[in-house]
């Protein structure tokens with residue numbers, strides 16, 4: 001189960017706090033009835049095989065939409081993963097069929113929960129970079145987004161500070 005091992009290795013990095021500077025955050029993107037807010041990635045160490053991505057999606061329409069995938073130039077695939085605690089161990093698994101955002105609902109992909117899992121990395125995003133990528137939805141289609149890159153192990157796009165005023 002190489003995926004499980006890689007994911008576990010990635011999670012382990014969350015133990016190390018970083019004080020590197022925060023990446024700039026892009027303005028929310030509108031795609032049909034969806035608002036896509038604060039797409040961000042975690043920087044990865046050289047040689048990493050997977051990278052985690054996060055974003056907040058609001059559905060202001062009257063029909064559900066489903067996030068089915070994501071892409072960035074330095075990864076060969078991007079899928080949606082869930083994360084859960086099982087017997088004190090964090091486990092992640094692909095979300096089959098994608099992640100549905102119901103009308104009026106906000107879905108937040110964040111560390112410790114749903115996330116984008118980019119695999120087959122051919123490069124390493126660095127904290128402070130911005131990365132042009134896409135999110136793919138069943139209804140809204142493929143939407144260009146700009147991911148900001150937070151430091152390795154960051155728990156929030158600003159580099160780990162979870163309090164916003």
Ligand SMILES: [Cu+2]
Nearest residue numbers: 007081092117
């Ligand atoms: Cu994952």
